[in-house]
Amino acid sequence: MAGSRDRLVVAAALLAVVALVGVPLYRLAQTASEGGTGSISRVLHAPGFAGAAWHSLMLALVVPVIAVPLGAATALLLRRPDVPARRLLQVLVLAPLVVPQFVLGYSWTQAYSQAGFTDQLLGVHWAGLTGPVGVVVVLVVDAAPLSYLLTTAGLATRAQPDLERAARASGADGWTTLRTVTLPLLRPVLAAATVLTFVATLETFAVPQVLGAPGGFSTLTTRIYADLSLASDPASFVDAVTLALGLVVVAAVILAPADLVLGPRLRTTRSAQAGGAVRASRRDRRTIGAAALLAGYLLLAVGVPTLALVLASITRAVGVPATPGNWTLDNFRTALDGPTVDSIGHSLQLAVAAACALTLLGAVLAALERRRAGRALGSLVILTFAIPGSTLAVGLLIAYGRWLSGGLFLILLAYLAKLWALAHRTVSGAVDRVPPAEAQAARCSGAGPAAVLRTVWLPALAPALVVAWLLTFVTALHEVTMSSLLYSTGNETLAVAVLNSQQLGEVGTTAALSVVLTLLLVVGALPAWVLLRLLSRRRVGAPRLIAARVAHAR
Amino acid sequence: MPADPVLRCQDLGVTYAGVRALSGVDLGVAANEVVALLGPSGSGKSTLLHAVAGIVAPSAGEIWLAGHRVADRRSSVPPERRAVGMVFQNFALWPHLCVLDTVAYPMRRAGRSRSAARAAAIELLDRLGIGYVADRRPAELSGGEQQRVGLARALARNARLYLLDEPTAHLDTHLREAFQAEVLARCVDTGAAAVYATHDAAEALRLADRVALIDGGRLVQFASPQTVYAEPVSETAAALTGPGSVLSATVRAAGPDRLGVDLGTGELTVLGGGAVPGAPRPARLLLRPDWVRPDWLGDDGPVPGRVAAVGFRGTHTDYHVDSPAGRVLIQHAGPPMRAVGDPVRWDIHRAWVLGPGDASAEGDDGAGLVQPVVDDVEV
Secondary structure, X not given: OHHHHHXXXXXXXXXXXXXXXXXXXXXXXXHHHHOHHHHHHHHHHOOOHHHHHHHHHHHHHHHHHHHHHHHHHHHHHHHXXXXXXXXXXXXXXXXXXXXXXXXXXXXXXXXXXXXXXXXXXXXXXXXXXXOHHHHXXXXXXXXXXXXXXXXXXXXXXXXXXXXXXXXXXXXOXXXXXXXXXHHHHHHHHHHHHHHHHHHHHHOOOHHHHHHHHHHOOOOHHHHHHHHHHXXXXXHHHHHHHXXXXXXXXXXXXXXXXHHHHHHHHHHOOOOOOOOOOOOOOOOOHXXXXXXXXXHHHHHHHHHHHHHHHHXXXXXXXXXOOOOHHXXXXXXXXXXXXXHHHHHHHHHHHHXXXXXXXXXXXXXXXXXXXXXXXXXXHHHHHHHHHOOOHHHHHHHHHHHHHHHHOOOHHHHHHXXXXXXXXXXXXXXXXXXXXXXXXXXXXXXXXXXXXXXXXXXXXXXXXXXXXXXXXXXXXXXHHHOOOOHHHHOOOOOOOHHHHHHHHHHXXXXXXXXXXXXXXXXXXXXXXXXXXXXXXXXXXXXHHHHHHHHHHHHHHO | OOOOOOEEEEEEEEEEOOEEEEEEEEEEEOOOOXXXXXXXXXXXXXXXXXXXXXXXXXXXXXXXXOOEEEEOOOOEOOHHHOOEEEEOOOOOOOOXXXXXXXXXXXXXXXXXXXXXXXXXXXHHHHHOOOHHHOOOOHHHOOHHHHHHHHHHHHHOOOOOEEEEEOOOXXXXXXXXXXXXXXXHHHHHOOOOEEEEEEOOHHHHHHHOOEEEXXXXXXXXXXXOHHHHHHOOOOHHHHHHOOOOEEEEEEEXXXXXXXXXXXXXXXXXXXXXXXXXXXXXXEEEEEEOHHHEEEEOOOOOOOEEEEEEEXXXXXXXXXXXXXXXXXXXXXXXXXXXOOOOOOEEEEEEOEEEEEOOOOHHHOOOOOOEEOOOOOOOOEO
């Protein structure tokens, strides 16, 4: 019976959620309560706690306010067909997604800090980089592409061109149309981008660690890291646990109402029509100015730091001018010596295993979406995304560390728990866009459930499955918040190795490792990306082929 | 016709991403006039409406509204500054606005206060008989209600010209006819003109004062409904404007508005015209179903034939009849009187000689049905 088999899958998925998230959270609470109220008050009154909590909240509130409008404005600009070098800009805007967060932060220090790239070249450096303002700026650069992507997708699915044309035909000028039609249509998407950016910023660890820690700017996440990895007494362990719980409370307090308001609205997706801009308008001066502004921003935010990082990785020593005479590959030789090579292997194994498992998990959950139990499970999984990585990692460590400590498997579990929602949302969004009639028509044509899966669902979902794989692969490879808490000596991931090297102040090696990590990501993601292009070309190509045949028949 | 037509397009061309969607269109629309744009999907009807509304800029030619040039190759007045109201094909209702605010929207843009705009919107909705949906969102409306709201929004612009892009394509058949007449009455009773895009020949002929035939991005013919029906400029134009058959026959002029037609069974003198040769010569002959008459009673009909297919249409019956000159469509009131295979004699009283323009599309025997009506054929 199909029904009982579905129930079995639902039960298995529920069990997985409980094991991956429920048990760790329960053990966290248990451990914190063992310390009694004493540990809570000790944490609350510890020197620097109030500052760290305030910093975390400040970042989480300020970064979305800047990053979401920036990303949305970029998306609105790059939708216009008359933007010069539009294709190139569309690709470059996404560059920060490819660069791991702490590599981005580190490349900014190489570019703009004292004795950095601009200091050597022009004698200009930015002292505020290693303070709150610097952390905010780099986090904004890192977070803007997410809002850009969400807005672009929202424009394609929610803002059908006719809705804007109708406004123009009703007498609204371009700005009024933006204000009264386009932005209101995008409101749920922008709200979702704000919430996601809030969560991501609240749990961010790498940028505050790389940029803030040297200047004494600490957040809850960097304190958890410090408590867990630098102190060894049981009391500080309990402190870390209590902090981790505090983080989840902050997230829940902000997110629960947001999910209540947004959840139903985000689920009503509209069918996409032909996208594109409202108007094939001629290129005007303002468009060119805006595009130039965007290009300048990308140059400063991504271009110069990347150049500085690459130069640092091939320069003989710190402080030596980065001229060809001082170029060397020694940094790479040192970086790739011995244990680091192993860490590349670990990272790739972990990322591939996590991406494959998560794509499957996401697909299973999406397949259950049309049953009530499946939908509830989907909402549950999405809520797990809001649990900060540090909290999840500490919870997993307490719950399963006894048996799994020291292996990569614990890190894999953390990835599965944290990223399931990412894979699930990607696949279920595509499921929503497949009209139920397609599967019904296949059933009426004599296809069994397995044949429907193969002939209707798989072709329709293939691009989304590849995207889910790609997203989880990239995120897993970047991940440093959880792996930095869960790794053991000899089992470092490459990201952890870069972080450790940076903590030791090895500039050339860190830069070289950063370059290697970014390249690794490109190499690992390339096959999936090529596959995606092939898949999308096939889907676009089919109607064209038919049109050509019809034209020929005439 | 007044000196300044409401709309004038001159040699208008539109290019989309290197593809020529429209070229060389000359079109004039007078006040109070309803013009139907008739053409198959993808022929350029929507593109023409979008160009007139200002949604796309022309790549060639000029557009004039009420004596003012609003677009040419170099510049294009944006849609909000053209006094044009548009009804969109897929309704294009804003999901985030209630009906009242949707209809008030154009009046708000025209600078009226919120309360004044809402009051006027209520009045307009009441006039269209949908005042009861004022506080609903588009998702809560039926198809007919959505269409009326779309119309109300266009009317709220108080324009001199209304553009309607297949406004009834998504309506149920029984709603369609009543609504079409109402739409145009509403648009024109203010003294404005309307351009109505459709792919339905019967609709265009019934509603319009003049019909503009669009095919492949070109204006094929622009004339009264009677003319485009009875005197199409080409076989394509004939196919766009209604059912009919194309036969091969020997034709000669036989006096004013008279043709001598030989379908292989002796010459008949009929009403008609077209590309008539002086001397008798083979030509392609358009026969509309109402120009052909079956002779059920006797053997008097001059042309012999045999019924190849029969389709009952309710008010009348379609007979597809094979004759020496090709297959001809005959319509006759009432239920089927003949079965497939029965012999039938028939007569014609009018015919139209098609130009040689696009004759090459057909097979060698020269006979073809303009609009194959095979969906309900009983064999």
